[in-house]
Amino acid sequence: MGLVGSLLWREYPSKSGSAACLGKETMEMNQHVMPTYGRLPVSFVKGDGAYLVDAAGNKYLDALTGIAVCGLGHAHPEISQVISDQSQKLLHTSNLYDIPIQSKLAERLCKLSGMDNVFFCNSGAEANEAAIKIARLYGNQNSVKNPLILVAENSFHGRTMATLTATGSRKVQAGFEPLVSGFIRAPYNDIDAIKRIAQDNQNIVAVLLEPILGEGGIEIPSDDYLPALRTICDENDWLMMLDEVQTGNGRTGEFFAYQHFEIAPDIVTTAKGLGNGFPIGACIARGVAASIFQPGNHGSTFGGNPLACAAANAVLDIIEKDSICDHARKTGHLLVELMNAKLAGINRVKEIRGRGMMIAVELVDEAPDLVKKALAERLLINVTQGNIIRLLPPLNLAQSEAEELVNKLAKILLLTT
Numbered sequence: 001m002g003l004v005g006s007l008l009w010r011e012y013p014s015k016s017g018s019a020a021c022l023g024k025e026t027m028e029m030n031q032h033v034m035p036t037y038g039r040l041p042v043s044f045v046k047g048d049g050a051y052l053v054d055a056a057g058n059k060y061l062d063a064l065t066g067i068a069v070c071g072l073g074h075a076h077p078e079i080s081q082v083i084s085d086q087s088q089k090l091l092h093t094s095n096l097y098d099i100p101i102q103s104k105l106a107e108r109l110c111k112l113s114g115m116d117n118v119f120f121c122n123s124g125a126e127a128n129e130a131a132i133k134i135a136r137l138y139g140n141q142n143s144v145k146n147p148l149i150l151v152a153e154n155s156f157h158g159r160t161m162a163t164l165t166a167t168g169s170r171k172v173q174a175g176f177e178p179l180v181s182g183f184i185r186a187p188y189n190d191i192d193a194i195k196r197i198a199q200d201n202q203n204i205v206a207v208l209l210e211p212i213l214g215e216g217g218i219e220i221p222s223d224d225y226l227p228a229l230r231t232i233c234d235e236n237d238w239l240m241m242l243d244e245v246q247t248g249n250g251r252t253g254e255f256f257a258y259q260h261f262e263i264a265p266d267i268v269t270t271a272k273g274l275g276n277g278f279p280i281g282a283c284i285a286r287g288v289a290a291s292i293f294q295p296g297n298h299g300s301t302f303g304g305n306p307l308a309c310a311a312a313n314a315v316l317d318i319i320e321k322d323s324i325c326d327h328a329r330k331t332g333h334l335l336v337e338l339m340n341a342k343l344a345g346i347n348r349v350k351e352i353r354g355r356g357m358m359i360a361v362e363l364v365d366e367a368p369d370l371v372k373k374a375l376a377e378r379l380l381i382n383v384t385q386g387n388i389i390r391l392l393p394p395l396n397l398a399q400s401e402a403e404e405l406v407n408k409l410a411k412i413l414l415l416t417t
């Protein structure tokens with residue numbers, strides 16, 4: 001368990017790569033798009049709540065929502081209206097001026113999270129970059145030589161150089177060496193390992209962790225993990241930094257996943273669901289962490305511009321007005337109940353687990369065809385880690401839609417056994 005930055009992977013991404021598995025049409029259409037994604041042979045022309053519609057008019061139930069982005073469903077009329085109105089008034093000024101709508105969003109996020117202030121950016125990786133920079137500045141200001149940030153195995157924090165280094169995945173890092181120094185890695189959900197690492201490394205200044213591993217397969221740590229981590233951070237003067245890019249904005253049935261516990265982090269980052277599809281990220285800080293950045297330390301041209309903040313304020317309006325967190329918690333329970341009734345008996349289903357609307361169906365075997373089979377049944381799902389079906393449906397899913405989701409899933413799993 002050494003410095004992440006000292007690891008060198010021999011397996012580089014190969015040149016012939018993933019192009020071979022793409023359909024001919026998809027390849028031709030994307031001739032001028034860098035092939036960073038393997039794309040499914042479908043595209044959508046519009047959305048409506050929990051459904052997406054393709055050019056032929058077929059309706060698909062969306063149990064992925066653009067990877068936890070459109071939590072309030074597609075083409076939400078109130079959000080569309082706000083974006084339309086704001087776009088006719090003002091898109092962008094600059095962070096060189098006061099942006100009242102940004103101040104309002106910051107105040108609301110702080111109220112919802114119990115934190116003190118916010119830096120706005122445009123994505124999850126950027127929100128984590130801001131957190132990493134705060135941790136380093138905090139360390140260097142306290143005369144810690146070569147400050148280290150503790151990160152977890154199997155984690156995902158983004159694709160920029162610092163965040164891919166923080167990410168606990170060989171696939172994400174391979175070929176991009178030299179990685180960024182200043183990270184040290186621990187197994188996830190293992191407090192004793194963190195205590196051992198703390199003893200051997202006096203220069204740790206912060207931890208950066210997901211409260212539930214998202215890309216890592218919806219791994220939910222034991223209930224005492226985050227509280228114990230908070231205690232360790234307090235004892236060692238580490239900043240507790242939680243990456244809630246995926247788990248935030250009501251996804252797990254609380255506004256932030258740490259709110260299931262009686263703890264507060266020093267920094268929480270979020271993005272995905274905050275704009276319901278409009279790009280916006282936020283790095284939210286409390287206490288000492290909130291007073292680290294000073295003018296000139298960090299910035300973003302687009303971060304927190306009036307249009308993005310209008311969209312996010314509309315998202316918060318709906319989350320509050322429609323009790324979306326409660327709804328996500330209840331519908332999440334309902335989904336797991338339905339799945340336990342209809343899927344648990346299927347041989348290849350190993351475990352069904354979730355928090356709110358972040359649900360995994362872990363299979364005993366790899367499921368390379370499942371996403372395509374689901375597509376044929378007009379259901380959009382994701383499979384992560386090869387064998388874990390990841391469901392991130394809209395937070396405001398109706399009961400009938402929850403039933404449709406489980407029925408379709410049952411059919412697909414039975415078809416493929």
Ligand SMILES: *Cc1c(COP(=O)(O)O)cnc(C)c1O
Pocket residue numbers: 122123124125126128156157158159210214215243244245246247271272
């Ligand atoms: C998606 C994700 C990110 C990266 O967000 P981008 O907007 O793609 O940069 C970071 N952390 C977690 C936990 C994520 O799920």
